[in-house]
Amino acid sequence: MQQLLLGLSIGSIYALFAIGFTLVFGVLDRLNLAHPSVFAVSAFIGIELVEVAGLSIWLTLPIVAAVGGVLGVVIERVAFRPLKNRPDAHFAGLISSIALAGMFIALLQWRYGPNTRRFPAESFPTTTYSILGAQVTVLQVAILLISVLLMVALTLLVARSRLGRGMRAIAENPTAAKVLGINVDRVTVTTFAISSALGAVAGALFAMNVNSAQLGMGTAIELKGLAVIIVGGMGSLPGALVGGLLLGLAEVFAVQYVGSSWRDLVAFGLLFLILLVRPQGLFGARKVREV
Amino acid sequence: MRTSLFTMSAAAGALALTLTACGSDGGSDGSNAALVGEGSGDSCVIDAEVPVGAALSLTGAAASYGESQRNGLELAAKELNAKDGVTYDLTVEDDQTDPKQGISVFEGFVNDGASVIIGPTLSNTAFQAQPIAQEESVPVLAISNTADGITEQGDYIFRDSLTESQVIPQTVTTAIEEYDLEDVVVMYSNDDAFTESGYEVMSSALEDSDTEVTDTLTFSTTDTDFRALLTEAKTSNPDAIFVSGLIEAAIPLVTQARELGIDVPIIGGNGFNNPQLMADAGEAAEGVVVGAAWNSASDNPQNADFLEAYEKEYDSQPDQFAAQAYTGMMLIDSAVRSGCSAERDAIKEGLGSISEVESVLGTISINEDRDAEHEAVVQVVKDGEFTVLK
Numbered sequence: 001m002q003q004l005l006l007g008l009s010i011g012s013i014y015a016l017f018a019i020g021f022t023l024v025f026g027v028l029d030r031l032n033l034a035h036p037s038v039f040a041v042s043a044f045i046g047i048e049l050v051e052v053a054g055l056s057i058w059l060t061l062p063i064v065a066a067v068g069g070v071l072g073v074v075i076e077r078v079a080f081r082p083l084k085n086r087p088d089a090h091f092a093g094l095i096s097s098i099a100l101a102g103m104f105i106a107l108l109q110w111r112y113g114p115n116t117r118r119f120p121a122e123s124f125p126t127t128t129y130s131i132l133g134a135q136v137t138v139l140q141v142a143i144l145l146i147s148v149l150l151m152v153a154l155t156l157l158v159a160r161s162r163l164g165r166g167m168r169a170i171a172e173n174p175t176a177a178k179v180l181g182i183n184v185d186r187v188t189v190t191t192f193a194i195s196s197a198l199g200a201v202a203g204a205l206f207a208m209n210v211n212s213a214q215l216g217m218g219t220a221i222e223l224k225g226l227a228v229i230i231v232g233g234m235g236s237l238p239g240a241l242v243g244g245l246l247l248g249l250a251e252v253f254a255v256q257y258v259g260s261s262w263r264d265l266v267a268f269g270l271l272f273l274i275l276l277v278r279p280q281g282l283f284g285a286r287k288v289r290e291v
Numbered sequence: 292m293r294t295s296l297f298t299m300s301a302a303a304g305a306l307a308l309t310l311t312a313c314g315s316d317g318g319s320d321g322s323n324a325a326l327v328g329e330g331s332g333d334s335c336v337i338d339a340e341v342p343v344g345a346a347l348s349l350t351g352a353a354a355s356y357g358e359s360q361r362n363g364l365e366l367a368a369k370e371l372n373a374k375d376g377v378t379y380d381l382t383v384e385d386d387q388t389d390p391k392q393g394i395s396v397f398e399g400f401v402n403d404g405a406s407v408i409i410g411p412t413l414s415n416t417a418f419q420a421q422p423i424a425q426e427e428s429v430p431v432l433a434i435s436n437t438a439d440g441i442t443e444q445g446d447y448i449f450r451d452s453l454t455e456s457q458v459i460p461q462t463v464t465t466a467i468e469e470y471d472l473e474d475v476v477v478m479y480s481n482d483d484a485f486t487e488s489g490y491e492v493m494s495s496a497l498e499d500s501d502t503e504v505t506d507t508l509t510f511s512t513t514d515t516d517f518r519a520l521l522t523e524a525k526t527s528n529p530d531a532i533f534v535s536g537l538i539e540a541a542i543p544l545v546t547q548a549r550e551l552g553i554d555v556p557i558i559g560g561n562g563f564n565n566p567q568l569m570a571d572a573g574e575a576a577e578g579v580v581v582g583a584a585w586n587s588a589s590d591n592p593q594n595a596d597f598l599e600a601y602e603k604e605y606d607s608q609p610d611q612f613a614a615q616a617y618t619g620m621m622l623i624d625s626a627v628r629s630g631c632s633a634e635r636d637a638i639k640e641g642l643g644s645i646s647e648v649e650s651v652l653g654t655i656s657i658n659e660d661r662d663a664e665h666e667a668v669v670q671v672v673k674d675g676e677f678t679v680l681k
Binding site for chain 2: 003126206209
């Protein structure tokens, strides 16, 4: 029971991180590898807000999301837009986003130094509940709720809103979308902003959850985020949600039933297994060959 | 066309000139007559500045240690340079926590004529970089390497940091006696040479005792969520948890253990020995036991002065890495002064003959294996401070 709760709470953070990751991929067909650095930057900025400005956690999270949004705009403008008309835009964007991520982390180290940082102890309620013999903190419940809420909101946004229609049109065919009068540049930059805002909230929640923020925290979750979006089906939002929860649960149950040394082997082995059975991922549609 | 060709050849010429200039400058082999002084001990006077190179991990995974070490070295150099007779020209370079970079930093120091090299921060890097200095007969003082075999790399390699195998068995024995431990769980990160060797020493010390290890759990150096592991550890209801991990893991691990209601003692290796543990884990750090080469509360006069000077200079408390770095610089000074020469071989002789020198770490001697010997302490966190566990 304890492990189930742990798996759900860590899994929901993976999912939140991966959903931002997969959104850009699904809509724009670009892999934004600066996404993990947003995860780290936002955690440090969140800590700064609570520690220095004395803001409450509940006020900090929306600000962190906004900062993430701004970073998303920066990433789009600096790493992706200048390259968008090049024939190798996918690959060039991938590399330039890695470069930008390196710069973000270097700035972060310049500003905060190499030490691990954390949210001040009294900044969130430490109340612990006992559910069927398992310990669960208010924070863990909040993480689960916030993640699910954001994911539902995003799904509705994509399905119902005008912006969402624009996104879906671009995902289908960017050139046709442009012909139809959709402002592709604006939708693109908004997609990046939303994606990074989600990654930012995930970063701050992760830092709260484990009581520690490190410069390398984005790198540690990067591979897991990629695994989640592949298992879920590249570009699929519900896929990223289910994939994230699955990976979280696979990790904790691997520790319990197989052995701690085998955790990554089990978790990533599961990934191969799913891909063998369903190469397009759990929720992915088979891509029809273009041209 | 003509102009561009002209510009190009001019640029190439200028480049060639610069390269030659660098080349003729860098060929020094360290045997500089000005490095031999007159007098001895405190009255020793050396005219030239003594070049000391330090390769530290200022960026990358071990950057938090490297920064402490730089602080310790710079503080010591500043104090030494304020005294008469010998001045030190300390150059700190970043090995980026990367053995390849460590090698090139070492090569740079060797070619630039450093009298002695300090570092590098991690044992992994040390195994790669130190042989470079050994081959060129440049003495090296390791100030934080704790793995076995560091000084076996050659007769020019010394260290002032106690090894895990000197500190951990003492920690294990003291903890078992103090808390009457019967069943324990061991956790360690198995993808890092330092924590893995710490685990091996820990595990063999536990084997030698009557204490039973009910479970051994592994994690990775990049992990920060330990709840699943701790929940697993909790099922065997241990009397204590032994952990070999770095400080980055220690803080979340300790906090999460307390949150899950695990209130038994947590006994850490050298990585836990950092005041950041109490600063960041707060209440949760209470009762954590750490073996150490240095105790901030130790009351010898050198240590008291060091604590005060460090606080004044950096506005924070030193950790063991800073203390060992500071001591390293002091040992080099005492080696230089003993023969009143900063030539490479003279420093090697001097380091080898260090015996019962009073230092921040206590009374320190270098043994015939070129390893430091001084007393270790077992500490427990009490009211937010490291206190000696008796």
